[in-house]
Amino acid sequence: DGGITQSPKYLFRKEGQNVTLSCEQNLNHDAMYWYRQDPGQGLRLIYYSQIVNDFQKGDIAEGYSVSREKKESFPLTVTSAQKNPTAFYLCASSTPGQGNQETQYFGPGTRLLVL
């Protein structure tokens, strides 16, 4: 079945440690996104990528990094520079500019906790 997978479901980070969240899609979508969600709040855009080997900062990119080496994959690294990383992270994908493919489809999310 086509869809978006995120792993792990739960991730624990120690102080000063970099951690990487995985996001894979088999929907053949061009664009992929990373959002952060804090308790009781909406989604904030961290990074997005329209095509392979290209990505742009969103509204809260500081302390995060991404890569887009393959169309199917868009991993997010939470670096030690991110001082408050505890949150729920959602990955999404879409194919903008193609009629009803404007819709973003989401993965199940990763919950990151700081030890």
Added chain:
Amino acid sequence: AQTVTQSQPEMSVQEAETVTLSCTYDTSENNYYLFWYKQPPSRQMILVIRQEAYKQQNATENRFSVNFQKAAKSFSLKISDSQLGDTAMYFCAFIKYNFNKFYFGSGTKLNVKP
């Protein structure tokens, strides 16, 4: 800049009744899309309904329908015959035509009571 406002942080409705969630947005664009997403306790974001701004007809998906008022920049969601499984956070979202960035509202928490 585009903004999306959901003015109802939390709402309750009795099972089988109808409830309407409000959303307003601000944009100078003429072509865009509007969405309602549902986030149940599992936290999976699920598309509920989608509306193209150029279409005057309001979108409908089974028990879910929208009231799209383009001039007023309003996009409310009506849930008919509410079910316990409708309990979730509901997010309104906006995207310009042929653009990548979504703008999300802060969400409305809906509780369906038995």
